[in-house]
Amino acid sequence: MMKMDKKNKITNGATYTVLSILGIIWLFPIAWLIMQSFRGEPGAFTKYLIPKIWTLDNYTKLFTETGLFNFPRWFINTAIVAVISCIISTILVLLTSYAFSRLRFKARKPMMNVILVLGMFPGFMSMVAIYHILKAIGLTQSLASLVLVYSGGAAMGYYIAKGFFDTVPRAIDEAAIIDGATKNQVFWHIILPMSKPVVVYTILTSFIAPWVDFIFVSVIMKDNYNNYTVALGLFQMLTRENIQQYFTQFCAGAVLIAIPITLLFIKMQKYYVSGITAGGAKG
Incomplete structure (x- = not known):
């Protein structure tokens, strides 16, 4: 018994060590990006990791120097597109x-087979056709x-x-219909409140896709x-003629654009966990 406990401790210790190393590797690029966003030295590359001059100017210039790069306007555009797309896509x-x-x-x-086959093709394969369709209708x-x-x-x-819906017993639908509920009421008032995990997952994926997309918008x-x-x-800041002057502002913009997604995930994660717990209790 003692040998087993000792073996488990060694295994757990090795697991924690590996996970710690992987965590550091994963967090390093994020830490580097944040440090570069506060760097006061100009230029895209430095021979040292930690900035020698720390400043908030990179964040300030994003909102004050909007003649060439109108970051506030772009941020609002992204928020509008992401929120509306998220609502429509989720529904x-x-x-x-x-x-x-x-x-x-x-x-x-x-229909399911056709959708499955179409989903195997990357979306960017259709972007030329989509562009010409939008051009034809003036959009x-x-x-x-x-x-x-x-x-x-x-x-x-x-x-x-x-x-997920397949795991919800059909008896719930049938009982509600017997009580006089319509299929529409069953879906919106009974099934959806029981399906918080998949609703949250759908919201997150529907919001993140337009928030970070580059190909279609370009x-x-x-x-x-x-x-x-x-x-x-932000990509325009990385062109050959702009990267030396605007690289640190690009890093600041990248940090700012990551904040809403991070906050959304943290906020939704709580409901995700509570939804799983509620679903397990009801099941």
């Missing part, structure tokens, strides 16, 4: 998932076009939500600076 995913989970119709499996270089792009194919990501917006999002806007 589409949950409705599609619940329909595939509960309803039985002839085209159900063929290029607009925030509305970005919302359409990010939320238009959201329903294709129904797999995880459908898998194709759709072209040279319309005022409608850039932060991903494309």
